[in-house]
Amino acid sequence: MVLGWEDIFGGPTILAFLTWLILTGLFYLVFYLAVLNTFDHLTQNNPIKIPAMLAVSPIAAFIVSIFSYNPLILFVLMMVYNYFRVRKLGGPEDKRFAGKALNRPLFYTASYLYIISFYALSAWFQSPVDIDGSTQPLWETWFPELPEN
Secondary structure, three states: OOOOHHHHHOOOHHHHHHHHHHHHHHHHHHHHHHHHHHHHHHHOOOOOHHHHHHHHHHHHHHHHHHOOOOOHHHHHHHHHHHHHHHHHOOOOOOOOOOOOOOOHHHHHHHHHHHHHHHHHHHHHHOOEEEEOOEEEEHHHHHOOOOOOO
């Protein structure tokens, strides 16, 4: 038998809040800072940035859905901080883009499309589906149940 989140974190409310806080921090570091900064560094002013980020967003959204994490607060944080992150790119302390003219509309468009598709897909993956009288998230319907021995 595999333990679920309720079995592990079903204790006091403070433990559930701390788990949520840790997941928020991890998802922020990985699916916001790491993904956007890596793709900005790799693609720079190339328009391939938009489809590349849109191709990564379903993977990130699926991982968030597996953890049954509602990314609304994370979405708001990402939307607000992204404006300041892109505005700071190419500044005097930024060594990656020193001396380069950045196409800021491209950076804003690609990053905001990634953030919006990340949130929309994670909400869609977690949407409830009624199958044979039981409700489960949509992503769980994609994988057949393994027979128990």
